Amino acid sequence: MAEHVDKRPLAERIAADLRARIMAGDLPSGQQLGSNAELRDEFDTSNVTIQRALAILKNERLIEGKNGVGVYVRERLPQIITPASYTAPAGSGQPYSWITQAQDRGQRGSNKVISVAEVAPPPRVTAGLASGDTEPAVLRVRLGLLDGEPAELVHSYYPAELARGTRLADRRKIPGGSPTLLADMGYPPREQVDEVATRMATTEEYELLEIPGDTPVLEIFRVVYSDDRRPIEVTVLVKPGHLYKMGYHLSI
Secondary structure, three states, X not given: OOOOOOOOOHHHHXXXXXXXXXXXXXXXXXXXXXXXXXXXXXXXXXXXHHHHHHHHHHHOOOEEEEOXXXXXXXXXXXXXXXXXXXXXXXXXXXXXXXXXXXXXXOOOEEEEEEEEEEEOOOHHHHHHHOOOOOOOEEEEEEEEEEOOEEEEEEEEEEEHHHHOOOHHHOOOOOOOHHHHHHHHOOOOOOEEEEEEXXXXXXXXXXXXXXXXXXXXXXXXXXXEEOHHHOEEXXXXXXXXXXXXXEOOOOOO
């Protein structure tokens, strides 16, 4: 087998190395990166190449320059997401957990409903909903924002016979989020199954999530079940792969 050699431009390889350190916490939020001279010596390259590498990371919103001071890792980046944390219904009178959990982290969470429509779902959604090939679904497309910056794009599908005539089927935001509404309708979320993948962004994701360059996205394909393991929601949740990490807490 031929040796697989990294043929990416040196600036991209340096950016990848620094990005990995940031994602791992070796370069924590608020820490100053080395000076240009230090980085130039570490990677044995020119000042121009170092500037190109730093420009990549600035475009990804991982670092920021401070005039006359230096370059620093941005605050609160990257973040760990726990897939199960948004499935439970909100407490009585409480907003959707996306908003309350953002507040707990000192952030401002908000949602923008992009579209709501009755559609013919793609095959894997049809399989997740355990419905026939000709049965429609209600699709809600939502953009989640943190401190005004796009953080996730969510496509949520609901069985049309369940969603018609409810808040799931119109453009209004849902108080407490869809888990609360489903529970109030008699379909409390009991279980979820997630599939996690990384891939390149679609045009819609690239534009709405403001993806820089060829940065991959993190995709979570989720099926939510109610009592008797009835599928009540299939969601495709996409996040910028350079800003978020997956976190799980499992009892063994």
